[in-house]
Amino acid sequence: MEATVKVEQDNQLQTKKKHPPGLYLLFFTEMWERFSYYGMRAILVLYLTKSLISGGLGMSEGLALSIYGFFTGAVYFTPLIGGYLTDRFLGKRLAITIGGVTMALGNFVLFANQSHAAFYIGLALLIIGNGFFKPNISTLVGDLYPQSDARKDAAFTIFYMGINIGAFFSPLIVGFLAEDYFKTTVNGVEHFGFKFGFLAAAIGMIIGQLLFNLLGNKYLGDIGKKPVGVSQNAISSEVKKKPLTKAEKSRIKVIFILTFFVIFFMAGFEQAGSSLTLYTDKFIDRTVFGWTVPTSWFQSLNPLFIVIFAPILSVLWVKLSKTKRGDLATPTKMATGMILLGAGFAVLIPALLQTGTGDTSAVKANMIFMILTYFLHTIGELCLQPVGLSMVSKLAPVKLASLLMGVWLAGSGFANILAGQLASTTESLGYFEVFMIIGGVTIFLGLILLGLSKKLVKMSAQ
Numbered sequence: 001m002e003a004t005v006k007v008e009q010d011n012q013l014q015t016k017k018k019h020p021p022g023l024y025l026l027f028f029t030e031m032w033e034r035f036s037y038y039g040m041r042a043i044l045v046l047y048l049t050k051s052l053i054s055g056g057l058g059m060s061e062g063l064a065l066s067i068y069g070f071f072t073g074a075v076y077f078t079p080l081i082g083g084y085l086t087d088r089f090l091g092k093r094l095a096i097t098i099g100g101v102t103m104a105l106g107n108f109v110l111f112a113n114q115s116h117a118a119f120y121i122g123l124a125l126l127i128i129g130n131g132f133f134k135p136n137i138s139t140l141v142g143d144l145y146p147q148s149d150a151r152k153d154a155a156f157t158i159f160y161m162g163i164n165i166g167a168f169f170s171p172l173i174v175g176f177l178a179e180d181y182f183k184t185t186v187n188g189v190e191h192f193g194f195k196f197g198f199l200a201a202a203i204g205m206i207i208g209q210l211l212f213n214l215l216g217n218k219y220l221g222d223i224g225k226k227p228v229g230v231s232q233n234a235i236s237s238e239v240k241k242k243p244l245t246k247a248e249k250s251r252i253k254v255i256f257i258l259t260f261f262v263i264f265f266m267a268g269f270e271q272a273g274s275s276l277t278l279y280t281d282k283f284i285d286r287t288v289f290g291w292t293v294p295t296s297w298f299q300s301l302n303p304l305f306i307v308i309f310a311p312i313l314s315v316l317w318v319k320l321s322k323t324k325r326g327d328l329a330t331p332t333k334m335a336t337g338m339i340l341l342g343a344g345f346a347v348l349i350p351a352l353l354q355t356g357t358g359d360t361s362a363v364k365a366n367m368i369f370m371i372l373t374y375f376l377h378t379i380g381e382l383c384l385q386p387v388g389l390s391m392v393s394k395l396a397p398v399k400l401a402s403l404l405m406g407v408w409l410a411g412s413g414f415a416n417i418l419a420g421q422l423a424s425t426t427e428s429l430g431y432f433e434v435f436m437i438i439g440g441v442t443i444f445l446g447l448i449l450l451g452l453s454k455k456l457v458k459m460s461a462q
Contacts, residue, residue, distance in 0.1 A: 069420010078131025
């Protein structure tokens with residue numbers, strides 16, 4: 001009895017304790033890394049497709065969109081290698097520094113030379129650097145707390161806000177530099193300052209790394225300095241040898257089924273930085289009181305909506321869980337997310353009918369269409385991505401937890417590559433056809449998933 005009371009008192013004390021200052025160091029490190037990544041991503045397709053005389057590389061839309069899809073897909077695969085090397089040889093702190101410096105160098109290469117060779121070298125450095133940085137920064141947050149610490153969920157919420165603050169401000173700053181501040185017009189020809197956008201992304205990453213390395217010893221101590229090692233990371237031999245139960249096999253099937261649906265969701269969602277960016281650039285009226293809003297600024301809508309609506313949806317899920325019927329099942333939430341994504345593309349139908357989808361249009365559509373599209377896509381993302389990650393962590397057998405989380409992330413990687421291929425077809429098929437195909441398929445699959453929801457819940461509970 002006394003032991004139970006002591007545990008309860010310890011838990012209460014733990015809950016009242018402030019978060020360690022190391023959390024805020026990691027918050028700002030991740031914020032600047034996301035500033036760098038999303039800033040670079042916001043102008044990437046524009047940089048590739050603008051003509052050489054306008055400061056771009058003059059690529060065809062199809063090639064540019066395929067490259068964009070490959071890049072955003074590759075950043076989901078390299079963390080598997082980076083995580084492996086970190087656990088065994090490097091330690092998380094060193095890996096984060098290697099990744100950050102490599103990504104800063106990649107953006108600096110893009111700034112220093114505007115050629116195809118420099119572009120591919122810079123892109124390769126960004127992909128490699130992300131592989132070392134991405135899998136380690138989040139796990140360091142968890143390492144700050146004891147395994148059962150009640151503050152962990154709140155800590156990751158604070159950390160997640162850092163991601164979205166960086167993602168919100170970067171397109172605004174990088175886009176302004178590239179599309180407005182350093183834009184010049186000579187003899188009627190516009191020349192954009194994309195290279196200065198890449199420089200800003202590099203500087204953002206350098207600021208984050210300076211903070212991390214100068215303050216790391218003070219606020220993180222020895223956390224993350226040494227490799228985890230195979231022995232510490234290994235699962236007991238008894239658990240490894242024990243065969244999977246029927247229930248575990250059933251839950252694994254659910255993970256694979258839902259991953260299949262998520263691939264199509266993400267393929268549509270990731271049009272944000274590719275085909276939707278090009279459509280915004282060509283066909284959306286971005287003029288406000290005589291000033292033209294930079295195209296890349298629309299990339300800030302998603303993180304802005306996440307910051308606003310994520311807490312609201314979290315409260316909604318909690319309130320639903322307290323009702324007689326309970327919270328919505330995970331497959332139902334995910335199906336809703338897919339339908340909302342499709343609805344986001346459907347919103348663009350009036351705009352597409354108004355502007356047409358030729359190379360240019362004398363008529364521009366109101367920007368409210370694009371704002372509403374991003375809003376619906378973000379609410380769909382909030383219905384699907386967070387609950388999906390939670391679902392994998394709950395359903396995966398202990399000995400396959402990392403592997404199945406890798407499967408989930410790899411699904412997003414394949415989705416991004418598929419997104420690039422889909423976007424590249426806008427050059428031949430047209431925006432109307434591609435957007436309607438994506439919207440129609442995701443709504444159709446969302447309805448199928450909705451119909452399968454009860455069956456999947458039953459399989460999960462076996």
